[in-house]
Amino acid sequence: MDLVEKFDAKGKTGAAYHVEVYQTPIETSDEGSPGSKTYQLTDGRALDPLSDAKFKIVQTGEKIYRV
Template sequence: MDLVEKFDAKGKTGAGYHVEVFQTPVETADEGQPGSKTYKLADGRALDPLSDAKFKIIQTGEKIYRV
């Protein structure tokens, strides 16, 4: 997986988080199609993307928002 993006997010309590986006390279004949993306916090906890700006920390259920 390749790191393709980093951004900051905040929870409702104001706690800040660093989000890292990884993308799996696609090695098929259909070039131009992006691979699947995985969202994680910098500390390694997995995120569930709810929209382009809203995510849920899987371990805790807390929702965080891109800033």
């Protein structure tokens, strides 16, 4: 997996988080196809993307928002 993006996010309590986005390259003849993306906090906790700007921390259920 390749690190393709980093951004900051905040929870409702104002807690700050750093998010990393990893993408798995797809090896096919169609070079325009993006691979699947994985979102996680810098501490390794997994995120479920709810939209482009809203995510849920899998372990706690807390929703965080891109800033």
